[in-house]
Amino acid sequence: GAVVSQHPSWVICKSGTSVKIECRSLDFQATTMFWYRQFPKQSLMLMATSNEGSKATYEQGVEKDKFLINHASLTLSTLTVTSAHPEDSSFYICSARWDTKDQPQHFGDGTRLSIL
């Protein structure tokens, strides 16, 4: 089946640091990638949708200058949490989909971000 790789799986850093998370589709071309945030014991909240070669579409309440998304190729999207603070600590998950809206998403294994 389709494979999405997310890296790193775990990161701990100091407040004020910027952190980059990578999401790669390994065996298919992802025309669309999605970034989610998940707090403990809660569901996934969509942060933004990115299409290859264009600017990401952010959900209401998500700061685009805080969470920078780049989708420069059909196999790679990155999420950069700029000047991270403890309240940004969360589980970040990406997913990828190819072709049309009828196709399901395939998820990475997530990145656990802890800001001290």
Added chain:
Amino acid sequence: TQLLEQSPQFLSIQEGENLTVYCNSSSVFSSLQWYRQEPGEGPVLLVTVVTGGEVKKLKRLTFQFGDARKDSSLHITAAQPGDTGLYLCARNNDMRFGAGTRLTVKP
């Protein structure tokens, strides 16, 4: 804000019991996915339902899509401890998830 309602929010049962969880929306789904997520991992796709009234089976799991395509259910027969996890429905047209049902199956 969750646009999909899932119920129950929590469910704890004994091994061997049957259960049903639900996913509802006030608007029509173009298609809907069910996922299962374990702690510290990404969601894993179980099934996609597209046609109103559709029923799909995956071993002990039976998925139904309502005739009006506004609701769906997941039924598990003879639950096992390995079924423990967070069950999520997602609406394919905007990729939003329900709040999930956290299932615990006790041995």
